[in-house]
Amino acid sequence: MSTFPSLEWFREFTEVLEDDPEFRQSMRHFDGSIRLEVGDQTIWMKIYRGRVIEVLDQEAEFGTTFTISGPSEEWERLLTADHNPFGEQQTLGKLVFSGNVLESTRLIDGINALVDCLRLQAGSDIVIASGGGE
Template sequence: MERFRIGQRFTSASRSVTREDLATFARWEGLRVSDGVAPAAFGVILAAELDRSEDQGGPPYRVLESSWSYHRPIRVGDALRLEVTITGCDSADNGERVIHRHLALVTDGGEQVQAGTDRIAVSAGHSGAPDPRSVIGSLDWAAALAELLSRDARFRSATDQWDGTIGLRCGDREMQLRIYRGRVIETARRTPLGATFTVAASELTWTELLTGPRNDFMRLAMRGRFSVIGNGYEYLRLAKVLSVLVDNARLLTEEGEYR
């Protein structure tokens, strides 16, 4: 059975774009193609072609929704590969697993030309779910994180004189950690007074942070990959706490075991 895990990556083989590809696409779509530049939508079709996880023994799936960005035109002669990253997982009402993915079309030189996200439904009978404690932004993840933080002397010491709530937003999911005198006293989607501040980023950014080779929170924040909503003073004040929090969240991803 295919076992998904957060941070799992798949890279396709490289594929050169030919004039014949564009001619076929143009005929199909009723478009005119000139100067060897592909229409924007060509990238979506190419990504679907390169996304052959089913051919490699993965489970069948259907796409529920997708969002796509165009960074630069695709041209004849571009050699492109598809990089897929699993960024999240939840369940649909009918019991299907819903896998969140980030997809990027990348040249052999490493330039990202198009990228996007999608959510695909996979039959629960065909796929093992990730450990819920490793699904960033989930209730189980936040509870497990709170437990780890309560055992971390650095966290207890750094928050010993703090009373507030940290919001952690991953894509469209937010978890709040209510902290009082060195302890996380509650984890919830919403706390009565709301978050003192919320640290927000895309699912991909959180996934890269928590599954990458080192704790890069400060680097990603300096690059603008995280945003902060709420009390900026308290965010700055808790610089060390956030670093320790990320250290612990990275442990959760490392410890993830899959059913």
């Protein structure tokens, strides 16, 4: 089993997204990238027409459409809480959107599907690296 938030973990995670009709439907008109900053770890995902076509552990040269960032403790809470705390974490500024916030707002259903898939992939036996990286 790979460790969250490693590149290997997120590459496995793309298979969960591939199987999620809500994610694919909600992101079907998106041609861009999402950067997730989990503590000091960066994961960059290129999404085209509802499919993740590339995952890197650094931002690509041509940038990011938008970023969701926060301390590793908040990502751990997102993945392991009994209820989904994503909305609360945004409201309280614990997970922060930056970049093209208008685009992220347009894609909120797809982002929520991504979060649901993150929680599904995490399950009860997730291994989380301390400090956000391996």
